[in-house]
Amino acid sequence: MKLREALNLSPDEQKALQKDILEKAKNSDINAYIGFETSGEGVPVLIKDNIQVKNWSVTCGSKILQGYISPYDATVIEKLKVAGIAPTGRANMDEFAMGSTTESSCYGITKNPHDPSRVPGGSSGGSAAAVAAGIAVAALGSDTGGSIRQPAAYCGVVGFKPTYGKVSRYGLGAYASSLDQIGPITQDVEDAAVLYDIIAGHDSNDSTSANVEHISIAQNLDPEKKYTIAVVDNYIEEADSDVQAAYKKAIEALEANGHTIIHTTMSNTKYDIATYYIIATAEAATNLARYDGIRYGRRAADVKNIQDLYIKTRSEGFGEEVKRRILLGNFVLSSGYYDAYYLKAQKVRHLIRDEFNKIFEQADMILSPIAPSVAPKIGSSEDPLEMYKSDMYTIAINLVGLPAISLPIMKNNEGLPVGLQLIAKAFNEQPLFDAALNLEKTLNYR
Ligand code: GLN
Secondary structure, three states, rough: OHHHHHHHHOHHHHHHHHHHHHHHHOOOOOEEEEEEEEEEEEEEEEEEOOEEEOOOOOOOOOOOHHOOOOOOOOOOHHHHOOOOOEEEEEOOOOOHHOOOOOOOOOOOOOOEEEOOOOOOOOHHHHHHHHHHOOOOOOOEEEEEOOOOOHHHHOOOOOEEEEOOOOOOOOEOOOOOOOOEEEEEEEEEEHHHHHHEEEEHHHOOOOOOOOOOOOOHHHHHHHOOOOOEOOOOOOOHHOHHHHHHHHHHHHHHHHHOOOEEEEEEEOHHHHHHHHHHHHHHHHHHHHHHHHOOOOOOOOOOOOOOOOHHHHHHHHHHHHHHHHHHHHHHHHHHHHOOOHHHHHHHHHHHHHHHHHHHHHHHHHOOOOEEEEOOOOOOOOOOOOOOHHHHOOOOOHHHHHHHHHOOEEEEEOOOOOOOOEEEEEEEEOOOHHHHHHHHHHHHHHOOOO
16 A cells, blocks of 8 residues: 555554554565564554664664664654554564665665565665565665665665755764765655655754755655756666666656756766765764763673773674774775875866756756666675775765665566666655656656
């Protein structure tokens, strides 16, 4: 059942739906849920394990936070509750949202419902896999460099990464604060609009929250509106044949529906990965310094002194990928390398933004791949550099703070979903939903 339909059910019907969803989730073998908590009555929506829900465990998929119970609701959770939604179940994720496969969680790997030998994508892999498997009506995820859009694409569902500042980060476990945004993962575009309308808006508890009025997207949806859509010709070269086929199919459909396609190129994309992995790790190293064994979650036993407590707690509590990023982040922030790496990356970030803004002078949005391929096999992303490279199409959007919607376009000949994204100017989100709905209706993916 779609979210918008479930919101119109009677309280008793919603209660039955919640019970049914939880039962199905408990019987599922894809490991998308790592907890079956519920919070009140209403339409069940699944919550990623890095968003605070009062009195629930919240661990960000990490051993270091095990035993920690949220003392408060994140702003998005308060908003869900007001709208008649009951947070229901904890979604698995990559540890501290660092990853692209949901293989680094301390609760084990989540499987892709289309092919259990493949990953669901990450880091919001539990959220996307559950929606795709029909064991969640809708879910919340978070996107720092693609973690909503990429798992949505690998699982054949819709994911929306809002403009930076449009959704409060208050109560979101911080990974890289200048990049993180919470957003919806849903069965279709209309549900994404409905859920986004519920969670968007200014929040004085988040100093980076944009003080702009949120105008309902769902109420203004117009799939017939015509837009100018840019395609970046040299951007697509590194994608494999499945992704290129989806790209071609989407362009043809958009043109047939009366949209104007313009061709352009981008030259700074080659810097995206280096820039992102400097800024994201620098912010992560700073944010994760708070997990010291004193204030939150787990504390190492048998320690000699305070230094030993810090070292043992962090050595035992963090997984390998998180440690790698803390090391990298502290390196790029260290006095000898700050200018050469961190400061340089911030400058390049401006160049990347300028290049996007130039395209938005001529086009309402950009059509782009999300990942270079369909969902990879479990275990195939062991080389961290290879995994980072697979983020090439998503991370620039976060560096610039742009909104982007990911939607399924087609299935390849193995039956695996291939998704694409539409990217727009900051705070200009309505066109994305209109065009995405237009594509969804024509392509008839389901
Ligand atoms: N794969 C990227 C990373 O590992 C993005 C993750 C995210 O968006 N949370 O940092």
